[in-house]
Amino acid sequence: MTTSSRWSTAASEALRARAGFALTHVDPRSTPGYTGGKPDGVEDLAEGATRLGELQERLFAQSVAGTAEGSVLLLLQAMDTAGKGGIVRNVVGAVDPQGVELAAFKKPTDEELAHDFLWRIGRRLPEPGRIGVFDRSHYEDVLIGRVRALAPPEEIERRYGAIVDFEADAAARGIRWVKVMLHISREEQRTRLAERLDRPDKQWKYNPGDIDERERWDEYMTAYQVAIERTSTDAAPWHVVPADRKWYARLAVQELLADALAGLDPHWPAPDYDVEREKARLAAT
Amino acid sequence: MTTSSRWSTAASEALRARAGFALTHVDPRSTPGYTGGKPDGVEDLAEGATRLGELQERLFAQSVAGTAEGSVLLLLQAMDTAGKGGIVRNVVGAVDPQGVELAAFKKPTDEELAHDFLWRIGRRLPEPGRIGVFDRSHYEDVLIGRVRALAPPEEIERRYGAIVDFEADAAARGIRWVKVMLHISREEQRTRLAERLDRPDKQWKYNPGDIDERERWDEYMTAYQVAIERTSTDAAPWHVVPADRKWYARLAVQELLADALAGLDPHWPAPDYDVEREKARLAAT
Numbered sequence: 001m002t003t004s005s006r007w008s009t010a011a012s013e014a015l016r017a018r019a020g021f022a023l024t025h026v027d028p029r030s031t032p033g034y035t036g037g038k039p040d041g042v043e044d045l046a047e048g049a050t051r052l053g054e055l056q057e058r059l060f061a062q063s064v065a066g067t068a069e070g071s072v073l074l075l076l077q078a079m080d081t082a083g084k085g086g087i088v089r090n091v092v093g094a095v096d097p098q099g100v101e102l103a104a105f106k107k108p109t110d111e112e113l114a115h116d117f118l119w120r121i122g123r124r125l126p127e128p129g130r131i132g133v134f135d136r137s138h139y140e141d142v143l144i145g146r147v148r149a150l151a152p153p154e155e156i157e158r159r160y161g162a163i164v165d166f167e168a169d170a171a172a173r174g175i176r177w178v179k180v181m182l183h184i185s186r187e188e189q190r191t192r193l194a195e196r197l198d199r200p201d202k203q204w205k206y207n208p209g210d211i212d213e214r215e216r217w218d219e220y221m222t223a224y225q226v227a228i229e230r231t232s233t234d235a236a237p238w239h240v241v242p243a244d245r246k247w248y249a250r251l252a253v254q255e256l257l258a259d260a261l262a263g264l265d266p267h268w269p270a271p272d273y274d275v276e277r278e279k280a281r282l283a284a285t
Numbered sequence: 286m287t288t289s290s291r292w293s294t295a296a297s298e299a300l301r302a303r304a305g306f307a308l309t310h311v312d313p314r315s316t317p318g319y320t321g322g323k324p325d326g327v328e329d330l331a332e333g334a335t336r337l338g339e340l341q342e343r344l345f346a347q348s349v350a351g352t353a354e355g356s357v358l359l360l361l362q363a364m365d366t367a368g369k370g371g372i373v374r375n376v377v378g379a380v381d382p383q384g385v386e387l388a389a390f391k392k393p394t395d396e397e398l399a400h401d402f403l404w405r406i407g408r409r410l411p412e413p414g415r416i417g418v419f420d421r422s423h424y425e426d427v428l429i430g431r432v433r434a435l436a437p438p439e440e441i442e443r444r445y446g447a448i449v450d451f452e453a454d455a456a457a458r459g460i461r462w463v464k465v466m467l468h469i470s471r472e473e474q475r476t477r478l479a480e481r482l483d484r485p486d487k488q489w490k491y492n493p494g495d496i497d498e499r500e501r502w503d504e505y506m507t508a509y510q511v512a513i514e515r516t517s518t519d520a521a522p523w524h525v526v527p528a529d530r531k532w533y534a535r536l537a538v539q540e541l542l543a544d545a546l547a548g549l550d551p552h553w554p555a556p557d558y559d560v561e562r563e564k565a566r567l568a569a570t
Binding site for chain 1: 373387389419478485489490523554
Protein backbone atom coordinates (compact mmCIF):
# COMPACT_ATOMS: atom_id res chain seq x y z
CA MET A 1 0.00 0.00 0.00
CA THR A 2 2.08 2.87 -1.24
CA THR A 3 1.43 6.50 -1.71
CA SER A 4 1.98 8.22 -5.05
CA SER A 5 5.58 9.16 -5.70
CA ARG A 6 4.37 12.60 -6.70
CA TRP A 7 4.41 13.61 -3.06
CA SER A 8 7.90 14.94 -2.34
CA THR A 9 6.89 15.49 1.28
CA ALA A 10 4.04 13.64 2.99
CA ALA A 11 0.90 15.78 3.14
CA SER A 12 0.74 15.26 6.89
CA GLU A 13 4.16 16.87 7.15
CA ALA A 14 3.88 19.53 4.45
CA LEU A 15 0.57 20.89 5.71
CA ARG A 16 0.93 20.61 9.46
CA ALA A 17 0.62 23.78 11.52
CA ARG A 18 3.58 23.72 13.90
CA ALA A 19 4.90 26.25 16.44
CA GLY A 20 5.36 29.58 14.71
CA PHE A 21 2.71 28.84 12.08
CA ALA A 22 1.43 31.91 10.24
CA LEU A 23 -1.70 31.63 8.11
CA THR A 24 -0.67 34.76 6.18
CA HIS A 25 2.31 32.80 4.85
CA VAL A 26 0.16 30.11 3.27
CA ASP A 27 -0.60 30.78 -0.39
CA PRO A 28 -4.11 29.44 -1.14
CA ARG A 29 -3.05 28.61 -4.71
CA SER A 30 -0.01 26.59 -3.68
CA THR A 31 0.25 22.81 -3.68
CA PRO A 32 2.61 21.99 -0.78
CA GLY A 33 4.42 18.69 -0.97
CA TYR A 34 2.95 17.69 -4.32
CA THR A 35 5.06 17.81 -7.46
CA GLY A 36 2.34 17.05 -10.01
CA GLY A 37 -0.16 19.24 -11.80
CA LYS A 38 -3.93 18.92 -12.15
CA PRO A 39 -4.04 15.90 -14.50
CA ASP A 40 -1.68 14.02 -12.17
CA GLY A 41 -3.76 15.06 -9.19
CA VAL A 42 -6.96 13.78 -10.74
CA GLU A 43 -5.26 10.48 -11.53
CA ASP A 44 -3.81 10.17 -8.03
CA LEU A 45 -7.20 10.98 -6.49
CA ALA A 46 -8.78 8.04 -8.32
CA GLU A 47 -5.96 5.72 -7.28
CA GLY A 48 -6.05 7.01 -3.74
CA ALA A 49 -9.74 6.19 -3.52
CA THR A 50 -8.89 2.51 -3.93
CA ARG A 51 -6.26 2.68 -1.18
CA LEU A 52 -8.62 4.57 1.11
CA GLY A 53 -11.43 2.11 0.44
CA GLU A 54 -9.22 -0.86 1.29
CA LEU A 55 -8.00 0.65 4.53
CA GLN A 56 -11.53 1.58 5.48
CA GLU A 57 -12.88 -1.89 4.76
CA ARG A 58 -10.27 -3.45 7.04
CA LEU A 59 -11.12 -1.01 9.78
CA PHE A 60 -14.83 -1.69 9.31
CA ALA A 61 -14.19 -5.43 9.44
CA GLN A 62 -12.50 -4.93 12.79
CA SER A 63 -15.45 -2.96 14.05
CA VAL A 64 -17.79 -5.79 13.06
CA ALA A 65 -15.51 -8.30 14.76
CA GLY A 66 -15.37 -6.08 17.83
CA THR A 67 -11.59 -5.72 17.62
CA ALA A 68 -11.34 -2.15 16.35
CA GLU A 69 -9.52 0.00 18.82
CA GLY A 70 -9.47 3.29 17.02
CA SER A 71 -11.34 5.56 14.69
CA VAL A 72 -10.43 8.44 12.45
CA LEU A 73 -12.17 11.79 12.69
CA LEU A 74 -11.91 14.22 9.81
CA LEU A 75 -12.87 17.71 10.98
CA LEU A 76 -13.45 20.30 8.27
CA GLN A 77 -13.44 24.04 8.85
CA ALA A 78 -13.41 26.72 6.19
CA MET A 79 -14.83 29.96 4.93
CA ASP A 80 -17.90 29.58 2.68
CA THR A 81 -17.29 28.09 -0.78
CA ALA A 82 -13.89 26.67 0.20
CA GLY A 83 -15.06 23.20 -0.76
CA LYS A 84 -16.15 21.25 2.31
CA GLY A 85 -19.08 19.80 0.40
CA GLY A 86 -16.85 18.73 -2.47
CA ILE A 87 -14.53 16.94 -0.04
CA VAL A 88 -17.42 15.06 1.49
CA ARG A 89 -18.77 14.10 -1.94
CA ASN A 90 -15.51 13.28 -3.68
CA VAL A 91 -13.18 12.05 -0.94
CA VAL A 92 -15.42 10.66 1.78
CA GLY A 93 -18.02 9.60 -0.81
CA ALA A 94 -15.55 7.13 -2.28
CA VAL A 95 -15.63 4.84 0.74
CA ASP A 96 -18.38 2.50 1.87
CA PRO A 97 -21.11 4.62 3.50
CA GLN A 98 -21.60 1.89 6.11
CA GLY A 99 -18.30 2.81 7.70
CA VAL A 100 -18.82 6.57 7.78
CA GLU A 101 -20.50 8.71 10.44
CA LEU A 102 -21.13 12.19 9.11
CA ALA A 103 -22.13 15.07 11.37
CA ALA A 104 -22.96 18.52 10.00
CA PHE A 105 -22.99 21.10 12.77
CA LYS A 106 -25.37 23.97 12.10
CA LYS A 107 -26.27 26.95 14.22
CA PRO A 108 -26.85 25.46 17.69
CA THR A 109 -30.41 24.62 18.71
CA ASP A 110 -31.90 25.90 21.96
CA GLU A 111 -31.22 22.55 23.56
CA GLU A 112 -27.60 22.65 22.45
CA LEU A 113 -27.20 26.22 23.68
CA ALA A 114 -28.42 25.15 27.10
CA HIS A 115 -25.30 22.97 27.40
CA ASP A 116 -21.58 23.64 27.22
CA PHE A 117 -20.42 24.13 23.62
CA LEU A 118 -18.67 20.75 23.59
CA TRP A 119 -21.76 18.81 24.62
CA ARG A 120 -23.17 18.33 21.14
CA ILE A 121 -19.70 17.48 19.82
CA GLY A 122 -19.03 14.73 22.35
CA ARG A 123 -22.25 13.02 21.35
CA ARG A 124 -21.14 12.71 17.73
CA LEU A 125 -17.63 11.31 18.19
CA PRO A 126 -17.28 8.24 15.97
CA GLU A 127 -17.48 4.71 17.30
CA PRO A 128 -14.36 2.52 17.11
CA GLY A 129 -13.79 1.26 13.58
CA ARG A 130 -15.53 4.15 11.87
CA ILE A 131 -14.52 7.22 9.95
CA GLY A 132 -16.18 10.24 11.50
CA VAL A 133 -16.58 13.42 9.49
CA PHE A 134 -17.38 16.78 11.08
CA ASP A 135 -18.69 19.37 8.64
CA ARG A 136 -17.96 22.37 10.88
CA SER A 137 -17.38 21.68 14.55
CA HIS A 138 -16.68 23.12 17.98
CA TYR A 139 -14.31 25.53 16.26
CA GLU A 140 -17.30 27.58 15.17
CA ASP A 141 -17.50 28.59 18.83
CA VAL A 142 -14.08 30.28 18.63
CA LEU A 143 -14.45 31.48 15.02
CA ILE A 144 -17.87 33.03 14.42
CA GLY A 145 -18.13 33.01 18.23
CA ARG A 146 -15.15 35.35 18.42
CA VAL A 147 -15.80 37.47 15.32
CA ARG A 148 -19.45 38.04 16.21
CA ALA A 149 -18.80 38.21 19.96
CA LEU A 150 -21.44 35.54 20.58
CA ALA A 151 -19.87 34.95 24.00
CA PRO A 152 -17.89 37.20 26.38
CA PRO A 153 -14.13 37.40 25.67
CA GLU A 154 -13.24 35.43 28.80
CA GLU A 155 -15.52 32.59 27.70
CA ILE A 156 -13.94 32.54 24.24
CA GLU A 157 -10.56 32.48 25.96
CA ARG A 158 -11.62 29.56 28.16
CA ARG A 159 -12.70 27.57 25.14
CA TYR A 160 -9.24 27.16 23.61
CA GLY A 161 -8.05 25.28 26.67
CA ALA A 162 -11.28 23.33 26.91
CA ILE A 163 -10.88 22.22 23.29
CA VAL A 164 -7.30 21.09 23.84
CA ASP A 165 -8.35 19.00 26.84
CA PHE A 166 -11.39 17.59 25.06
CA GLU A 167 -9.41 16.57 21.99
CA ALA A 168 -6.59 15.05 24.04
CA ASP A 169 -9.11 13.02 25.99
CA ALA A 170 -10.77 11.76 22.79
CA ALA A 171 -7.34 10.93 21.32
CA ALA A 172 -6.49 8.94 24.43
CA ARG A 173 -9.66 6.94 23.83
CA GLY A 174 -8.54 6.02 20.31
CA ILE A 175 -9.67 8.85 18.07
CA ARG A 176 -7.19 10.03 15.47
CA TRP A 177 -7.93 13.64 14.70
CA VAL A 178 -7.50 14.92 11.18
CA LYS A 179 -8.25 18.61 11.63
CA VAL A 180 -8.33 20.45 8.34
CA MET A 181 -8.74 24.10 7.53
CA LEU A 182 -9.47 24.54 3.84
CA HIS A 183 -7.75 27.81 3.05
CA ILE A 184 -9.31 29.76 0.20
CA SER A 185 -8.36 33.28 -0.91
CA ARG A 186 -10.75 36.19 -0.68
CA GLU A 187 -10.57 36.61 -4.48
CA GLU A 188 -11.40 32.98 -5.18
CA GLN A 189 -14.35 33.20 -2.82
CA ARG A 190 -15.70 36.12 -4.83
CA THR A 191 -15.49 34.07 -8.02
CA ARG A 192 -17.26 31.13 -6.43
CA LEU A 193 -20.01 33.22 -4.83
CA ALA A 194 -20.58 34.95 -8.19
CA GLU A 195 -20.94 31.53 -9.82
CA ARG A 196 -23.47 30.48 -7.22
CA LEU A 197 -25.51 33.60 -7.89
CA ASP A 198 -25.38 33.02 -11.63
CA ARG A 199 -26.46 29.42 -11.84
CA PRO A 200 -30.00 28.23 -11.05
CA ASP A 201 -28.56 24.87 -9.97
CA LYS A 202 -26.23 26.63 -7.52
CA GLN A 203 -28.37 29.43 -6.12
CA TRP A 204 -29.59 27.21 -3.28
CA LYS A 205 -26.04 27.10 -1.94
CA TYR A 206 -25.96 30.85 -1.48
CA ASN A 207 -27.40 32.84 1.32
CA PRO A 208 -27.13 36.57 1.98
CA GLY A 209 -25.37 35.94 5.28
CA ASP A 210 -22.36 34.71 3.27
CA ILE A 211 -21.60 38.34 2.34
CA ASP A 212 -21.94 39.49 5.95
CA GLU A 213 -19.23 37.02 6.94
CA ARG A 214 -17.15 37.86 3.88
CA GLU A 215 -17.07 41.48 5.00
CA ARG A 216 -15.32 40.30 8.17
CA TRP A 217 -12.68 38.36 6.23
CA ASP A 218 -9.65 39.72 8.08
CA GLU A 219 -11.25 39.16 11.46
CA TYR A 220 -11.96 35.56 10.48
CA MET A 221 -8.38 35.04 9.36
CA THR A 222 -7.23 36.34 12.76
CA ALA A 223 -9.69 34.04 14.51
CA TYR A 224 -8.38 31.07 12.50
CA GLN A 225 -4.78 32.03 13.24
CA VAL A 226 -5.46 32.21 16.97
CA ALA A 227 -7.48 28.99 17.00
CA ILE A 228 -4.80 27.09 15.10
CA GLU A 229 -2.00 28.48 17.29
CA ARG A 230 -3.79 27.57 20.47
CA THR A 231 -5.13 24.16 19.52
CA SER A 232 -2.64 22.51 17.15
CA THR A 233 -1.28 19.85 19.47
CA ASP A 234 0.51 16.53 19.04
CA ALA A 235 -2.68 14.76 20.00
CA ALA A 236 -4.76 16.75 17.51
CA PRO A 237 -2.67 18.74 15.02
CA TRP A 238 -4.11 21.17 12.51
CA HIS A 239 -3.45 20.89 8.80
CA VAL A 240 -3.99 23.94 6.63
CA VAL A 241 -4.84 22.90 3.09
CA PRO A 242 -4.59 25.51 0.31
CA ALA A 243 -7.97 25.30 -1.39
CA ASP A 244 -8.05 27.62 -4.38
CA ARG A 245 -7.27 24.57 -6.52
CA LYS A 246 -10.02 22.10 -5.78
CA TRP A 247 -8.11 19.14 -7.21
CA TYR A 248 -5.26 19.76 -4.80
CA ALA A 249 -7.45 20.23 -1.75
CA ARG A 250 -9.28 16.96 -2.44
CA LEU A 251 -6.08 15.06 -3.05
CA ALA A 252 -4.43 16.45 0.07
CA VAL A 253 -7.38 15.65 2.34
CA GLN A 254 -7.60 12.15 0.88
CA GLU A 255 -3.92 11.70 1.63
CA LEU A 256 -4.30 12.96 5.21
CA LEU A 257 -7.23 10.66 5.77
CA ALA A 258 -5.51 7.63 4.28
CA ASP A 259 -2.39 8.27 6.36
CA ALA A 260 -4.46 8.47 9.53
CA LEU A 261 -6.16 5.20 8.66
CA ALA A 262 -2.85 3.58 7.82
CA GLY A 263 -1.61 4.75 11.21
CA LEU A 264 -4.24 2.55 12.83
CA ASP A 265 -2.72 -0.31 10.85
CA PRO A 266 -6.03 -2.12 10.37
CA HIS A 267 -5.85 -5.87 9.73
CA TRP A 268 -8.44 -8.37 8.63
CA PRO A 269 -9.64 -9.79 11.91
CA ALA A 270 -8.88 -13.43 12.61
CA PRO A 271 -12.05 -15.53 12.60
CA ASP A 272 -13.44 -16.23 16.07
CA TYR A 273 -14.87 -19.52 14.80
CA ASP A 274 -13.30 -22.75 13.54
CA VAL A 275 -13.08 -22.32 9.76
CA GLU A 276 -12.74 -26.02 8.93
CA ARG A 277 -15.64 -26.94 11.16
CA GLU A 278 -17.82 -24.31 9.50
CA LYS A 279 -16.85 -25.53 6.04
CA ALA A 280 -18.03 -28.99 7.08
CA ARG A 281 -21.27 -27.60 8.46
CA LEU A 282 -21.89 -25.69 5.24
CA ALA A 283 -21.19 -28.77 3.13
CA ALA A 284 -23.79 -30.68 5.15
CA THR A 285 -26.59 -28.23 4.32
CA MET B 286 -33.80 12.49 -17.61
CA THR B 287 -34.44 9.19 -19.33
CA THR B 288 -34.02 5.66 -18.28
CA SER B 289 -32.03 3.16 -20.34
CA SER B 290 -33.94 1.72 -23.28
CA ARG B 291 -32.76 -1.70 -22.20
CA TRP B 292 -35.67 -1.87 -19.77
CA SER B 293 -38.58 -3.35 -21.70
CA THR B 294 -40.76 -2.96 -18.60
CA ALA B 295 -40.02 -0.48 -15.82
CA ALA B 296 -38.35 -2.18 -12.85
CA SER B 297 -41.05 -0.81 -10.57
CA GLU B 298 -43.61 -2.68 -12.64
CA ALA B 299 -41.66 -5.83 -13.47
CA LEU B 300 -40.63 -6.50 -9.87
CA ARG B 301 -43.69 -5.44 -7.93
CA ALA B 302 -45.40 -7.98 -5.72
CA ARG B 303 -49.11 -7.73 -6.53
CA ALA B 304 -52.12 -9.73 -5.42
CA GLY B 305 -51.47 -13.39 -6.05
CA PHE B 306 -47.70 -12.99 -5.80
CA ALA B 307 -45.80 -16.23 -5.25
CA LEU B 308 -42.16 -16.11 -4.23
CA THR B 309 -41.70 -19.67 -5.47
CA HIS B 310 -42.38 -18.42 -9.00
CA VAL B 311 -39.50 -15.94 -8.95
CA ASP B 312 -36.30 -17.33 -10.44
CA PRO B 313 -33.35 -15.83 -8.55
CA ARG B 314 -31.23 -15.94 -11.71
CA SER B 315 -33.75 -14.11 -13.85
CA THR B 316 -33.51 -10.46 -14.91
CA PRO B 317 -37.13 -9.26 -15.14
CA GLY B 318 -37.80 -6.31 -17.37
CA TYR B 319 -34.20 -5.96 -18.52
CA THR B 320 -33.18 -7.00 -22.00
CA GLY B 321 -29.41 -6.55 -21.65
CA GLY B 322 -26.68 -8.79 -20.32
CA LYS B 323 -23.98 -8.18 -17.75
CA PRO B 324 -21.80 -5.78 -19.80
CA ASP B 325 -24.88 -3.69 -20.60
CA GLY B 326 -25.92 -3.78 -16.98
CA VAL B 327 -22.55 -2.56 -15.77
CA GLU B 328 -22.68 0.28 -18.30
CA ASP B 329 -26.23 1.22 -17.35
CA LEU B 330 -25.34 1.15 -13.65
CA ALA B 331 -22.62 3.74 -14.24
CA GLU B 332 -24.96 5.93 -16.27
CA GLY B 333 -27.73 5.49 -13.76
CA ALA B 334 -25.44 6.74 -11.00
CA THR B 335 -25.30 10.11 -12.74
CA ARG B 336 -29.07 10.31 -13.02
CA LEU B 337 -29.51 9.24 -9.42
CA GLY B 338 -26.93 11.77 -8.26
CA GLU B 339 -28.68 14.61 -10.08
CA LEU B 340 -32.08 13.75 -8.68
CA GLN B 341 -30.64 13.44 -5.22
CA GLU B 342 -28.85 16.78 -5.42
CA ARG B 343 -32.09 18.53 -6.36
CA LEU B 344 -33.89 16.89 -3.49
CA PHE B 345 -31.08 17.82 -1.12
CA ALA B 346 -31.18 21.42 -2.37
CA GLN B 347 -34.86 21.50 -1.51
CA SER B 348 -34.13 20.20 1.96
CA VAL B 349 -31.58 22.98 2.48
CA ALA B 350 -34.07 25.55 1.21
CA GLY B 351 -36.73 24.08 3.49
CA THR B 352 -39.04 23.28 0.57
CA ALA B 353 -38.61 19.50 0.42
CA GLU B 354 -41.90 17.78 1.04
CA GLY B 355 -40.92 14.21 0.63
CA SER B 356 -38.20 11.67 1.14
CA VAL B 357 -37.40 8.25 -0.24
CA LEU B 358 -36.81 5.27 1.98
CA LEU B 359 -35.05 2.22 0.59
CA LEU B 360 -35.71 -0.77 2.80
CA LEU B 361 -33.55 -3.85 2.20
CA GLN B 362 -34.39 -7.34 3.41
CA ALA B 363 -32.67 -10.52 2.37
CA MET B 364 -31.15 -13.79 3.41
CA ASP B 365 -27.44 -13.60 4.28
CA THR B 366 -25.04 -13.01 1.37
CA ALA B 367 -27.82 -11.78 -0.93
CA GLY B 368 -25.96 -8.51 -1.43
CA LYS B 369 -27.39 -5.82 0.84
CA GLY B 370 -23.91 -4.53 1.57
CA GLY B 371 -23.04 -4.37 -2.11
CA ILE B 372 -26.19 -2.37 -2.81
CA VAL B 373 -25.29 0.13 -0.10
CA ARG B 374 -21.72 0.42 -1.39
CA ASN B 375 -22.40 0.47 -5.11
CA VAL B 376 -25.83 2.02 -5.50
CA VAL B 377 -26.32 4.24 -2.45
CA GLY B 378 -22.58 4.94 -2.29
CA ALA B 379 -22.76 6.74 -5.63
CA VAL B 380 -24.77 9.65 -4.25
CA ASP B 381 -23.61 12.48 -2.00
CA PRO B 382 -23.33 11.08 1.55
CA GLN B 383 -24.71 14.37 2.89
CA GLY B 384 -28.13 13.47 1.55
CA VAL B 385 -28.26 9.91 2.86
CA GLU B 386 -29.42 8.62 6.24
CA LEU B 387 -28.38 5.02 6.71
CA ALA B 388 -29.78 2.87 9.50
CA ALA B 389 -28.56 -0.70 10.08
CA PHE B 390 -30.93 -2.57 12.37
CA LYS B 391 -29.21 -5.25 14.42
CA LYS B 392 -30.54 -7.54 17.09
CA PRO B 393 -32.66 -5.23 19.29
CA THR B 394 -31.06 -3.80 22.43
CA ASP B 395 -32.70 -4.15 25.84
CA GLU B 396 -34.01 -0.60 25.53
CA GLU B 397 -35.50 -1.36 22.14
CA LEU B 398 -37.07 -4.58 23.40
CA ALA B 399 -38.77 -2.62 26.15
CA HIS B 400 -40.77 -0.79 23.46
CA ASP B 401 -43.09 -1.89 20.68
CA PHE B 402 -41.13 -3.31 17.72
CA LEU B 403 -41.88 -0.23 15.59
CA TRP B 404 -40.47 2.23 18.13
CA ARG B 405 -36.87 2.05 16.96
CA ILE B 406 -38.00 2.19 13.34
CA GLY B 407 -40.05 5.36 13.73
CA ARG B 408 -37.05 7.14 15.18
CA ARG B 409 -34.99 6.48 12.05
CA LEU B 410 -37.44 7.56 9.37
CA PRO B 411 -35.64 9.99 7.04
CA GLU B 412 -36.15 13.74 7.21
CA PRO B 413 -37.76 15.47 4.22
CA GLY B 414 -35.31 15.83 1.36
CA ARG B 415 -33.20 12.83 2.30
CA ILE B 416 -32.73 9.31 1.07
CA GLY B 417 -33.15 6.93 3.95
CA VAL B 418 -31.72 3.43 3.76
CA PHE B 419 -32.77 0.63 6.10
CA ASP B 420 -30.37 -2.30 6.19
CA ARG B 421 -32.85 -4.76 7.69
CA SER B 422 -35.93 -3.33 9.32
CA HIS B 423 -39.15 -4.00 11.21
CA TYR B 424 -39.62 -6.99 8.91
CA GLU B 425 -37.10 -8.89 10.98
CA ASP B 426 -39.86 -9.02 13.59
CA VAL B 427 -42.07 -11.07 11.27
CA LEU B 428 -39.24 -13.02 9.62
CA ILE B 429 -36.75 -14.29 12.21
CA GLY B 430 -39.45 -13.37 14.72
CA ARG B 431 -41.77 -15.91 13.11
CA VAL B 432 -39.23 -18.59 12.18
CA ARG B 433 -37.62 -18.54 15.63
CA ALA B 434 -40.89 -17.94 17.47
CA LEU B 435 -39.40 -14.94 19.24
CA ALA B 436 -42.93 -13.76 20.00
CA PRO B 437 -46.26 -15.60 20.43
CA PRO B 438 -48.16 -16.36 17.21
CA GLU B 439 -50.91 -13.82 18.01
CA GLU B 440 -48.30 -11.10 18.42
CA ILE B 441 -46.67 -11.99 15.08
CA GLU B 442 -50.15 -11.91 13.56
CA ARG B 443 -50.81 -8.47 15.03
CA ARG B 444 -47.61 -7.12 13.55
CA TYR B 445 -48.63 -7.43 9.90
CA GLY B 446 -51.50 -5.05 10.42
CA ALA B 447 -49.41 -2.76 12.60
CA ILE B 448 -46.80 -2.57 9.81
CA VAL B 449 -49.41 -1.73 7.17
CA ASP B 450 -50.77 1.09 9.34
CA PHE B 451 -47.33 2.38 10.24
CA GLU B 452 -46.16 2.45 6.64
CA ALA B 453 -49.35 4.09 5.40
CA ASP B 454 -49.00 6.77 8.04
CA ALA B 455 -45.38 7.44 7.06
CA ALA B 456 -46.37 7.54 3.38
CA ALA B 457 -49.07 10.09 4.16
CA ARG B 458 -46.37 12.23 5.73
CA GLY B 459 -44.30 12.19 2.56
CA ILE B 460 -42.18 9.05 2.70
CA ARG B 461 -41.93 7.06 -0.51
CA TRP B 462 -41.25 3.47 0.41
CA VAL B 463 -38.99 1.38 -1.77
CA LYS B 464 -39.25 -2.00 -0.08
CA VAL B 465 -36.89 -4.52 -1.61
CA MET B 466 -36.40 -8.19 -0.96
CA LEU B 467 -33.17 -9.38 -2.55
CA HIS B 468 -34.04 -12.91 -3.59
CA ILE B 469 -31.08 -15.27 -3.71
CA SER B 470 -31.21 -19.03 -4.29
CA ARG B 471 -30.15 -21.53 -1.68
CA GLU B 472 -27.44 -22.81 -4.03
CA GLU B 473 -26.00 -19.37 -4.66
CA GLN B 474 -25.91 -18.74 -0.93
CA ARG B 475 -23.84 -21.88 -0.46
CA THR B 476 -21.33 -20.64 -3.04
CA ARG B 477 -21.09 -17.23 -1.40
CA LEU B 478 -20.77 -18.59 2.13
CA ALA B 479 -18.03 -20.95 0.92
CA GLU B 480 -16.20 -17.99 -0.58
CA ARG B 481 -16.43 -16.11 2.70
CA LEU B 482 -14.96 -19.06 4.54
CA ASP B 483 -12.14 -19.38 2.02
CA ARG B 484 -10.89 -15.82 1.90
CA PRO B 485 -9.11 -14.11 4.80
CA ASP B 486 -10.49 -10.77 3.61
CA LYS B 487 -14.04 -12.16 3.72
CA GLN B 488 -14.01 -14.33 6.83
CA TRP B 489 -15.15 -11.43 8.99
CA LYS B 490 -18.44 -11.38 7.10
CA TYR B 491 -19.25 -14.92 8.16
CA ASN B 492 -20.66 -16.05 11.42
CA PRO B 493 -21.73 -19.52 12.46
CA GLY B 494 -25.28 -18.34 13.01
CA ASP B 495 -25.57 -17.95 9.23
CA ILE B 496 -25.74 -21.74 8.90
CA ASP B 497 -28.38 -21.99 11.62
CA GLU B 498 -30.61 -19.68 9.59
CA ARG B 499 -29.72 -21.42 6.34
CA GLU B 500 -31.00 -24.68 7.80
CA ARG B 501 -34.39 -23.02 8.12
CA TRP B 502 -34.40 -21.86 4.50
CA ASP B 503 -37.90 -23.09 3.63
CA GLU B 504 -39.37 -21.61 6.78
CA TYR B 505 -37.80 -18.27 5.89
CA MET B 506 -39.19 -18.40 2.38
CA THR B 507 -42.64 -19.02 3.86
CA ALA B 508 -42.15 -16.14 6.27
CA TYR B 509 -41.16 -13.84 3.37
CA GLN B 510 -44.12 -15.01 1.31
CA VAL B 511 -46.55 -14.27 4.13
CA ALA B 512 -44.94 -10.92 4.96
CA ILE B 513 -45.01 -9.80 1.34
CA GLU B 514 -48.61 -10.95 0.85
CA ARG B 515 -49.77 -9.18 3.96
CA THR B 516 -47.83 -5.93 3.60
CA SER B 517 -47.45 -5.14 -0.10
CA THR B 518 -49.81 -2.18 -0.34
CA ASP B 519 -50.27 0.74 -2.71
CA ALA B 520 -48.75 3.03 -0.09
CA ALA B 521 -45.76 0.75 0.41
CA PRO B 522 -45.42 -1.95 -2.23
CA TRP B 523 -42.84 -4.73 -2.12
CA HIS B 524 -40.41 -5.37 -4.94
CA VAL B 525 -38.75 -8.76 -5.16
CA VAL B 526 -35.39 -8.46 -6.89
CA PRO B 527 -33.73 -11.65 -8.18
CA ALA B 528 -30.25 -11.47 -6.71
CA ASP B 529 -28.18 -14.38 -7.93
CA ARG B 530 -26.74 -12.01 -10.52
CA LYS B 531 -25.25 -9.15 -8.56
CA TRP B 532 -25.08 -6.82 -11.54
CA TYR B 533 -28.81 -7.17 -12.11
CA ALA B 534 -29.77 -6.69 -8.47
CA ARG B 535 -27.73 -3.49 -8.25
CA LEU B 536 -29.10 -2.13 -11.48
CA ALA B 537 -32.68 -2.96 -10.52
CA VAL B 538 -32.43 -1.34 -7.08
CA GLN B 539 -30.80 1.73 -8.59
CA GLU B 540 -33.69 1.94 -11.05
CA LEU B 541 -36.30 1.57 -8.30
CA LEU B 542 -34.58 4.25 -6.24
CA ALA B 543 -34.24 6.66 -9.14
CA ASP B 544 -37.88 6.17 -10.10
CA ALA B 545 -39.00 6.93 -6.57
CA LEU B 546 -36.89 10.08 -6.54
CA ALA B 547 -38.19 11.11 -9.94
CA GLY B 548 -41.69 10.60 -8.56
CA LEU B 549 -41.01 13.38 -6.06
CA ASP B 550 -40.17 15.55 -9.08
CA PRO B 551 -37.47 17.54 -7.26
CA HIS B 552 -36.71 21.01 -8.65
CA TRP B 553 -33.94 23.46 -7.92
CA PRO B 554 -35.51 25.71 -5.32
CA ALA B 555 -36.14 29.32 -6.30
CA PRO B 556 -33.87 31.69 -4.37
CA ASP B 557 -35.54 33.31 -1.36
CA TYR B 558 -33.30 36.36 -1.81
CA ASP B 559 -33.01 39.04 -4.49
CA VAL B 560 -30.34 37.73 -6.87
CA GLU B 561 -29.51 41.09 -8.47
CA ARG B 562 -29.24 42.80 -5.11
CA GLU B 563 -26.87 40.11 -3.88
CA LYS B 564 -24.74 40.41 -7.00
CA ALA B 565 -24.39 44.12 -6.26
CA ARG B 566 -23.52 43.43 -2.64
CA LEU B 567 -20.88 40.91 -3.70
CA ALA B 568 -19.39 43.32 -6.22
CA ALA B 569 -19.05 45.92 -3.45
CA THR B 570 -16.87 43.66 -1.29
